[in-house]
Amino acid sequence: xxxxxxxxxxxxxxxxxxxxxxxxxxxxxxxxxxxxxxxxxxxxxxxxxxxxxxxxxxxxxxxxxxxxxxxxxxxxxxxxxxxxxxxxxxxxxxxxxxxxxxxxx
Amino acid sequence: xxxxxxxxxxxxxxxxxxxxxxxxxxxxxxxxxxxxxxxxxxxxxxxxxxxxxxxxxxxxxxxxxxxxxxxxxxxxxxxxxxxxxxxxxxxxxxxxxxxxxxxxxxxxxxxxxxxxxxxxxxxxxxxxxxxxxxxxxx
Numbered sequence: 001x002x003x004x005x006x007x008x009x010x011x012x013x014x015x016x017x018x019x020x021x022x023x024x025x026x027x028x029x030x031x032x033x034x035x036x037x038x039x040x041x042x043x044x045x046x047x048x049x050x051x052x053x054x055x056x057x058x059x060x061x062x063x064x065x066x067x068x069x070x071x072x073x074x075x076x077x078x079x080x081x082x083x084x085x086x087x088x089x090x091x092x093x094x095x096x097x098x099x100x101x102x103x104x105x
Numbered sequence: 106x107x108x109x110x111x112x113x114x115x116x117x118x119x120x121x122x123x124x125x126x127x128x129x130x131x132x133x134x135x136x137x138x139x140x141x142x143x144x145x146x147x148x149x150x151x152x153x154x155x156x157x158x159x160x161x162x163x164x165x166x167x168x169x170x171x172x173x174x175x176x177x178x179x180x181x182x183x184x185x186x187x188x189x190x191x192x193x194x195x196x197x198x199x200x201x202x203x204x205x206x207x208x209x210x211x212x213x214x215x216x217x218x219x220x221x222x223x224x225x226x227x228x229x230x231x232x233x234x235x236x237x238x239x240x241x242x243x
Contacts, residue, residue: 081185085208086110092137093114093206099136100118100126 007051012036013044017053021070026059030068109209116202120195123202124174127193138164142179144171152183160184166191181208 008014016030025033031041045068048054052071059065116123126132128144138152148168156162164183169190171177178192189210196203 082110082211086112089110089112089206089208093112093204095136096123096126096204097114097116099132100116100122103126103132104118104122 007047007053010044010047013048016041016044016068017048017070020054020068024067024069027056027066027068109207109211112206114204114206115198116204117200118202119200120174120197120202123195123204124177127177127195128171140166142166142168144168144173144177146171150179186211 008017012034015034019025019030019033027038027041027045030045031038034041045054045056049056055069055071057067057069059067126136128142130140130142130150133140133142138154140152141150142148143150146168150166150168152164152166154162154164160183164181166179166181169178169180170192174195176192176194178190181189181191189208192207192209194205194207196205
């Protein structure tokens with residue numbers, strides 16, 4: 001699993017993610033909305049992209065329009081991870097019960 | 106998705122026996138995972154288990170709190186989890202012992218930030234309705 005936690009720890013990146021969850025947006029629109037330079041926005045987008053939270057695609061032939069799409073796989077991955085962890089602990093706490101029964105019978 | 110993992114179990118054994126099973130390294134190694142736990146605040150120890158991609162099989166821990174027969178808490182860092190906190194709390198319930206287990210500290214996560222914001226913005230349903238089916242049918 002990638003470091004999704006770090007990727008969404010930053011408030012600007014959370015805002016960007018929420019924005020594109022709602023509707024895909026191009027990089028310029030995002031830069032305008034957050035009143036940031038394109039390189040600054042691109043840096044955030046890259047982190048989101050690297051962690052699988054975002055897909056950036058060129059929307060025209062010469063690649064000037066770059067659209068961002070939210071990718072919820074990573075979020076689902078977190079959810080699945082927690083579910084798995086809960087299963088793990090559930091089974092271990094059952095083990096503890098078996099251990100106690102065996103040891104103190 | 107919850108903020109934490111919380112589990113409650115009741116064991117048909119006195120609190121002293123349950124406490125022993127939580128704090129003795131041989132006992133803990135048997136029912137949980139091989140480890141060298143000592144119930145001393147500041148003691149650092151490891152659980153060692155099978156590795157798989159993204160997890161080297163080692164969980165690094167440090168004892169954070171020990172209240173004999175009541176509470177044991179240690180940090181839990183391994184794989185994608187950094188400095189999460191595992192807590193066992195015991196309560197006597199007649200001849201039985203109630204265990205309240207928690208695994209918390211999934212910081213940066215979802216719970217506090219993303220989910221609450223998405224919920225606050227009413228976008229959660231939108232994501233489920235529009236985005237999730239897209240994702241699932243890919």
